[in-house]
Amino acid sequence: MRTRMPTLHCLRALPMTAALLVGLGGSASSHPHVWITVETTVLYDKGAFTGLEHKWTFDEFYTAMAIEGLDKNHDGVYSREELAELAKVNIDGLKEFGYFTYPVVDGEDVKIQDPTDYWLEHKDGVLSLHFNLPFDKPIPVKAKAFAYVVQDPTFYIAFLPAKTDPVKLGDGAPKSCKVQIGNPKHDGENDVDRLAKAFAQLASPVSTTKAVFIQCGK
Numbered sequence: 001m002r003t004r005m006p007t008l009h010c011l012r013a014l015p016m017t018a019a020l021l022v023g024l025g026g027s028a029s030s031h032p033h034v035w036i037t038v039e040t041t042v043l044y045d046k047g048a049f050t051g052l053e054h055k056w057t058f059d060e061f062y063t064a065m066a067i068e069g070l071d072k073n074h075d076g077v078y079s080r081e082e083l084a085e086l087a088k089v090n091i092d093g094l095k096e097f098g099y100f101t102y103p104v105v106d107g108e109d110v111k112i113q114d115p116t117d118y119w120l121e122h123k124d125g126v127l128s129l130h131f132n133l134p135f136d137k138p139i140p141v142k143a144k145a146f147a148y149v150v151q152d153p154t155f156y157i158a159f160l161p162a163k164t165d166p167v168k169l170g171d172g173a174p175k176s177c178k179v180q181i182g183n184p185k186h187d188g189e190n191d192v193d194r195l196a197k198a199f200a201q202l203a204s205p206v207s208t209t210k211a212v213f214i215q216c217g218k
Helices: 060-066 084-095 189-199
Strands: 034-045 048-058 101-105 116-123 126-140 146-150 157-161 167-169 177-181 212-216
Touching: 034 126, 048 060, 048 101, 048 146, 060 126, 084 116, 084 126, 101 126, 167 177
Parallel strands: 034 157, 034 167
Antiparallel strands: 034 048, 048 126, 101 146, 116 126, 146 212, 177 212
C-alpha cells in the first residue's frame, strides 16, 4: 500500500494560472481547506472494469480564487478553452499524490495510468474537474474485493460523495454488479479483512470519506 505522505504547500492564486491544485497535504490533524464533491463512473469494457471517470466539483470559495483573471474575453463565461491551462496544471500537480485515488483488488494496490480526457467546467458558480483514470490492467468482473477510495490522507481536502448517484457503473456492466458505499458488509469476512488491511495505511480512516466496494454476482 502507498505509504508516502504529501508535503503541505499553500494553495495560492498565481498569475496567469490562478490557483493550482499542487503540493497539497499536511498533517493528519489538519482540517479541510478545500471541499470537493465526487461523482464517479466505474468504466466497463469487454468483461472487465477498465478505470474510473471522475467528476470533482470544488467548493465556491476555491472556485472564486481559481478562476480569478481567467475570463480573457471578459464575457462573463469561463469556457473550456480559457480553463484549459488550469486543468493541465491541476492534473500535473495531482500526479504526485496519485490523484488521491486508491483502488485495490484482493488487498493489493491497483496501479493507475496517467489521466485522459481531462477538462474543467464552470457551471452554476463552481468549477468541476473531469478526468478519466485508466487502470494499468483491466479488473475482471469476477475479481474479489474490488474497492476504491478517493481521499486526501492528510484531510487537507475533504472529498464528499455526491448526494445523488455518487457512483455509477459504466455502460454494459452486468446487472449482477452492485455498488456499496461505506464499510463493506457481505458474506465473506475475508473480503472485508483484506479491504481493511489494504486501506489501513491511510492516515485518516476510510470511513471519513467512504470506500466504494463493487461486487458482481457469481
